[in-house]
Amino acid sequence: MRGTLDIAEAADRLKQGELVAIPTETVYGLAADATLPAAVARIFALKGRPADHPLIVHLGHPAQVSDWARDVPAVVTDLAEAFWPGPLTLILKRGRLASDWVTGGADTVGLRIPRHPLTLALLERHGGALAAPSANRYGRISPTTAAHVRAEFGRELPLVLDGGPCPIGIESTILDLSGDRPRILRPGSIDARALARVLGEGPELGAADHSPRVSGSHASHYAPRTPAELVEAEAFAARIAELRAAGQDPAALCFSSAWPEDPGCPAIALPASPEAYAHGLYAALRTLDALEADRLLIVAPPDSPEWAAVRDRLRRATA
Numbered sequence: 001m002r003g004t005l006d007i008a009e010a011a012d013r014l015k016q017g018e019l020v021a022i023p024t025e026t027v028y029g030l031a032a033d034a035t036l037p038a039a040v041a042r043i044f045a046l047k048g049r050p051a052d053h054p055l056i057v058h059l060g061h062p063a064q065v066s067d068w069a070r071d072v073p074a075v076v077t078d079l080a081e082a083f084w085p086g087p088l089t090l091i092l093k094r095g096r097l098a099s100d101w102v103t104g105g106a107d108t109v110g111l112r113i114p115r116h117p118l119t120l121a122l123l124e125r126h127g128g129a130l131a132a133p134s135a136n137r138y139g140r141i142s143p144t145t146a147a148h149v150r151a152e153f154g155r156e157l158p159l160v161l162d163g164g165p166c167p168i169g170i171e172s173t174i175l176d177l178s179g180d181r182p183r184i185l186r187p188g189s190i191d192a193r194a195l196a197r198v199l200g201e202g203p204e205l206g207a208a209d210h211s212p213r214v215s216g217s218h219a220s221h222y223a224p225r226t227p228a229e230l231v232e233a234e235a236f237a238a239r240i241a242e243l244r245a246a247g248q249d250p251a252a253l254c255f256s257s258a259w260p261e262d263p264g265c266p267a268i269a270l271p272a273s274p275e276a277y278a279h280g281l282y283a284a285l286r287t288l289d290a291l292e293a294d295r296l297l298i299v300a301p302p303d304s305p306e307w308a309a310v311r312d313r314l315r316r317a318t319a
């Protein structure tokens with residue numbers, strides 16, 4: 001599905017309450033018109049997602065923020081200018097259009113303007129806002145190609161807007177601005193340092209006790225079906241031998257600078273830069289999962305700030 005005609009059809013179908021899978025720069029989303037309760041309910045049903053887990057509302061233009069949020073802090077203008085369209089979701093106090101079925105009953109709403117030409121064209125054509133979680137069954141690996149979305153839902157989701165592979169490959173950074181201090185609820189490719197430059201202060205990290213629910217923060221998220229574990233590069237060979245001795249067939253996800261000569265099992269090596277690794281991560285997990293190995297070993301990337309978002313996803317994939 002490419003081109004303006006398809007975008008027009010997708011916009012019409014969304015207005016009629018149907019679901020459309022949309023490409024974004026992060027991962028594919030499962031979109032519904034955010035002002036239609038029956039359409040949004042269909043997202044929860046198709047994903048198998050608990051009703052109290054809020055959805056991100058995708059906008060086409062920063063001017064829409066005041067319809068969806070109230071008491072918007074002045075810094076939102078600067079953040080929008082610096083990072084939108086782009087992989088940053090802002091949690092704000094909810095406004096006039098943000099209803100319980102989108103916020104999961106919370107008093108806050110998540111907003112972002114995605115950076116993908118097809119989806120921006122769709123948002124413009126549609127003229128409203130699209131509620132969209134990642135287009136995967138609840139708790140599973142986010143899709144980064146249209147083929148992943150089709151594998152996930154098959155005929156249950158006929159309309160998939162194919163925008164090619166997602167350039168970033170992991171979900172947006174979630175920044176909570178509804179509390180006293182800015183707080184990163186989910187790390188992503190826009191990191192704390194980049195945000196601090198615009199905020200004028202370093203954001204807090206991680207969900208606070210009072211923070212709203214973040215379904216992606218539940219332990220077993222972004223999970224392959226194969227039981228997966230993180231292993232330090234130095235311990236990799238010994239762990240493979242141990243599994244083999246126990247009669248198990250492992251598979252492995254490595255990164256190229258820690259690539260053993262002979263991994264001793266089916267393996268994928270991702271590039272050793274955090275951006276390139278993130279771009280390939282979910283496709284690699286899907287490929288390895290399909291091997292139906294007994295165990296998936298994931299070599300832990302370095303414990304440094306630029307790897308924070310990737311390590312976060314790997315922690316959850318192995319929880």
Ligand code: TXA
Binds near residue numbers: 053054213217
């Ligand atoms: O990159 C992304 O953010 C992708 C693309 C499609 O935009 N979307 C995505 O949606 O990852 P989802 O639903 O899979 O994850 C969104 C996360 C969830 O963990 C949800 O709980 C959290 O955002 N969230 C949404 N609204 C929230 C709110 N009002 N307060 C706290 N967390 C919220």
Ligand code: MG
Binds near residue numbers: 142216
């Ligand atoms: Mg998700």
